[in-house]
């Protein structure tokens with residue numbers, strides 16, 4: 736039977752408390768300074784999670800490229816940017832040994848990793864200004880066909896901004912190396928997104944991602960992340976990240 740993930744370890748409670756204090760001060764400050772300060776906070780979270788190396792910043796870049804391509808209203812773009820910057824906040828507290836593991840995860844380990852979406856939701860929903868952001872974070876691992884988590888939501892029951900982050904997150908996961916598999920090229924990752932459009936991903940969002948000039952520009956650059964890994968990534972079979 737799968738064990739329910741336990742509370743964060745003591746060291747993580749301290750780290751989370753300090754991040755929350757910073758988040759509180761950012762939200763109390765000026766709106767103009769909010770995004771740059773959130774970027775700095777996201778970079779710090781990236782450094783606290785093994786193998787992340789700028790994951791939240793890159794996911795934000797891809798998500799914003801999609802949002803701009805879709806011509807989302809300014810308010811939605813701001814919400815998207817904040818949600819993307821904080822989308823994996825709940826990973827702080829997941830055991831490093833689990834995230835770094837080369838072998839397949841046990842049911843318990845898998846449940847612990849998956850719990851990050853709900854943990855992120857609970858952390859961020861403590862801030863009234865971030866109520867919408869919290870819901871987007873909770874749903875960023877839902878899948879278009881209803882096979883995702885935590886709520887097994889389907890299609891447009893998943894908010895558009897969560898569907899955008901799901902595509903951006905998957906692309907970054909596939910094009911960066913992880914201990915358990917090697918990275919894909921831009922074209923291989925795009926082929927995976929297309930292959931899983933309509934199942935894992937919203938096909939409309941995938942189309943906007945592929946047609947984004949910002950993303951085409953990124954494709955010319957070498958992929959990020961450290962070298963290594965053993966197997967090529969695959970969108971549909973990638974670990975719950």
Ligand SMILES: [Fe+2]
Pocket residue numbers: 822823851875876904976
């Ligand atoms: Fe995630």
